[in-house]
Amino acid sequence: MNERERIAADRGTWENEDVAAFARRRPERRERFQTFSGESMERLYTPADVEMDYARDLGFPGRYPFTRGPYPTMYRAQPWTMRQIAGFGTAADTNERFRFLIAQGQTGISVDFDMPTLMGYDSDDPRSEGEVGREGVAIDTLDDLDELFRGIELDKISVSMTINPTAWILLAMYVALAQERGIPLDRLAGTVQNDIIKEYVAQKEWIYPPRPAMRIVRDSILYSTKHMPHYNPVNVSGYHIREAGSTAAQEVAFTLAAGKAYVEEVIAAGGSVDEFAPRLSFFFVSQIDFLEEVAKFRAARRVWARTMKEKYGAQKAESTRLRFHCQTAGASCTAREPLNNIVRTTIEALAAVLGGAQSLHTNGYDEALSIPSETAMKIALRTQQIILEESGVAGTIDALAGSYAVEVLTNRIEQRVNEYFEQIDERGGTIACVEQGWLQQEIADAAFDLARKKDNHEFEFVGVTKYRDENGKMPALDLQSINPAWERNQIERLHRTKAERDQSAVASALERLVRAAGDERENLMPYTIDAVKARVTGGEIVNALVPLFGRYKELAIF
Amino acid sequence: MMTTRAQTFRIVVAKPGLDGHDRGVKIVARALRDAGMEVIYTGLHQTPEEIVETALQEDADVIGVSILSGAHMTVFPKIFGLLRERGADDIVVIAGGVIQVEDIPKLHEMGVSAVYDAEQPLQVLVGAVTRHATERRARLGLV
Structure with a gap:
């Protein structure tokens, strides 16, 4: 018998004698213990x-x-x-x-x-x-x-x-x-x-x-x-x-x-x-x-x-x-x-x-x-x-x-x-x-x-599924506020950039990008770098490639 | 046959806007289906127009709208406006997701029948959908 086998044998004895007797007086809290992923968690792990x-x-x-x-x-x-x-x-x-x-x-x-x-x-x-x-x-x-x-x-x-x-x-x-x-x-x-x-x-x-x-x-x-x-x-x-x-x-x-x-x-x-x-x-x-x-x-x-x-x-x-x-x-x-x-x-x-x-x-x-x-x-x-x-x-x-x-x-x-x-x-x-x-x-x-x-309460969440305090007061938290002006300010910024840029540079950068996209062997990165330098917007780049690449439609499964 | 059809509630569960958090909506869809309802899941990135159109085409009793992006105060007024325009404001609308506490009364005022989050048991949600759908059919004289 090697060491692992000896330990496995001892563990069997311990389960049958110590654990069984003890559990009769004090049963375990759950029949099965599991990890959060549902894998079984044994009572004890040993070298065996x-x-x-x-x-x-x-x-x-x-x-x-x-x-x-x-x-x-x-x-x-x-x-x-x-x-x-x-x-x-x-x-x-x-x-x-x-x-x-x-x-x-x-x-x-x-x-x-x-x-x-x-x-x-x-x-x-x-x-x-x-x-x-x-x-x-x-x-x-x-x-x-x-x-x-x-x-x-x-x-x-x-x-x-x-x-x-x-x-x-x-x-x-x-x-x-x-x-x-x-x-x-x-x-x-x-x-x-x-x-x-x-x-x-x-x-x-x-x-x-x-x-x-x-x-x-x-x-x-x-x-x-x-x-x-x-x-x-x-x-x-x-x-x-x-x-x-x-x-x-x-x-x-x-x-x-x-x-x-x-x-x-x-x-x-x-x-x-x-x-x-x-x-x-x-x-x-x-x-x-x-x-x-x-x-x-x-x-x-x-x-x-x-x-x-x-x-x-x-x-x-x-x-x-x-x-x-x-x-x-x-x-x-x-x-x-x-x-x-x-x-x-x-x-x-x-x-x-x-x-x-x-x-x-x-x-x-x-x-x-x-x-x-x-x-x-x-x-x-x-x-x-x-x-x-x-x-x-x-x-x-x-x-x-x-x-x-x-x-x-x-x-x-x-x-x-x-x-x-x-x-x-x-x-x-x-x-x-x-x-x-x-x-x-x-x-x-x-x-x-x-x-x-x-x-089913197989998993408990403190304060939610267990120890839930229905009368508890929400602490006064200083939550991050949402400023309605963000959207307006950003749109103004965008329109400013678009008004100031060289429109012909925008058009030609997009044209070169689309041409490169049509050739599988081309790398899109240099063309995209040129485009963003010309202040082409993210949305314009994305939309320019949609006719070629299409849009993804998900399988709505549940 | 008629009675079976009438008792099977039809629920459209929808994800408006660009928000991709769909874990909750899929769990809810499955729980409602397991409870015997006809569930139509729209998939992601729906406009309010698309959601209302689906609800009308599917003859829905309830629209469940799941939103975790914070855009609920923009989305719900549009949905209700469209429902009224189409003469379909008898359809029950239920909200789920991350909704700030101070927005809940405003949503109720707009016409949202109930607001849910992930910390309520699924049975509670299923029970509420059943109750609201039953009441709607009673109001409309459908049995």
Whole structure:
């Protein structure tokens, strides 16, 4: 009998004797314990439960398969980037919030755009009415982006832009702005989300159908790889998949499946995997189930490393190294008793840090009520600073490795992800699954299952499904106010820019762009950069390509 | 046959504007379907005109409008204006999503029958839809 067998035998005795006798006097609280994703949680995990070869499965930080972290020293040298997303109103309004956050010690910038900017409508489009500057900042032209980063040195701070179907236009504006300011492109650090696949699957911001949209992503990856060595041209995102109701394993599986699709798209266009793969970055949520989330991040790194090496033949270690941004779960925040969200966010932020995130956004306590107020953002940032400076967890790397429970959960997520990869391959690959609506259906099923478990009290939410205080008073919160003047001001700005620009330069830039779009071998980025420099608006660029690319119509499944 | 048809409530669930948050609306759609109702989900990015047109074509008892983008004060007046224009303001309108507390009385004043968020159990929502749809049919003399 080896040691694991001996432990398994002892465990059987313990269950039959100690546990059984004790449980007769004091029954357990539930018949079945489960993770937030519905995976079973056993009473106890021991070495007998962990199938693990240290060198093969864990290894060392900064080394394949990166289970323990992407860098050799992790937070001992470089703390995660504290990157609070912000955006509302006009560029000038958001610029003020950026400067506030930087003054409070924030180390990166993250831009939230309003719905019209995200979807490719100008602020004066009828579809934009009531939405300009509401959920993010309105950016119509390069003049707006210039105003957004007024007084901010783009060669000194990294900027992340959460934008997708119009990502290439914002990337073009960013490049154009750097060029107009005389900043060499190789000095730009930052990320553009640019993950169109998860839009069809979860976040639901789209313009064109998947195939032309993939070509645009390909063009931006190829352009960025060539000209911007410190820039991440795509941030493959699981956040929205999970927020749409998926399980932890689905979040990782569908995100990495999207990552695989981008890799295949760029390889098909003649890109070499070791040239661009090191610049791929990822984005996950940190949900409330602490142990499951820590395991998820570790499993994601390991699966991606193995996939890149084994499936795509990546030679460089950096091509197999998964780096990720993390955001605490908006969906876990409640509108009732909103200050409790500070506690939830703390637990989630701690999981992100113990899971080895490279950057982190912590939600404001008012997340379920409105866009965040300055007060809420300050506490959220302080939460990260307390974890870094006071809690001690950033002093050693991957502190939960070797926990029997965490290793079992890590292995299980990896196994589930691989099972999904097989199913996706059988259905013809990621894009085919998106077009069939299969990924969407899987997520909708998981979301409904979770809603049912909430109604059944299989999962409790404090202050909402349990300990609900019907007489409790809402604390007086200083919520972010919505200024009705934002929309008017932005439309005026847009009309000013349009009146002042050289109209013939606009027409010829658009004409060249459309011609390039018709040729699959052309890269759209240089043409788009020329167009935004001529102060062509985002909406004009989008609309010019609609006759060629078409508009996406979703499968409305539920 | 006639009685079965008449007792099956018809609900159009709609997502107006550019807002893509459709987790809640899909859960609600499924819960209403499981409760035996005919559910027509419009899909995303609908204009108020498209929503009202769908409701009329589908002979809806109730329109459920899910909105999390903050644009509700722009969208609902348009929906009610169009319903009145088309002589269809007997259709019950229910709102769901992220609606600021101070806006709820204003929505009721406009004619919204009920406002829901994700923190209420699905049974409560299903019960309310059933009640409002039943009352509407009683008002119109439909059994």
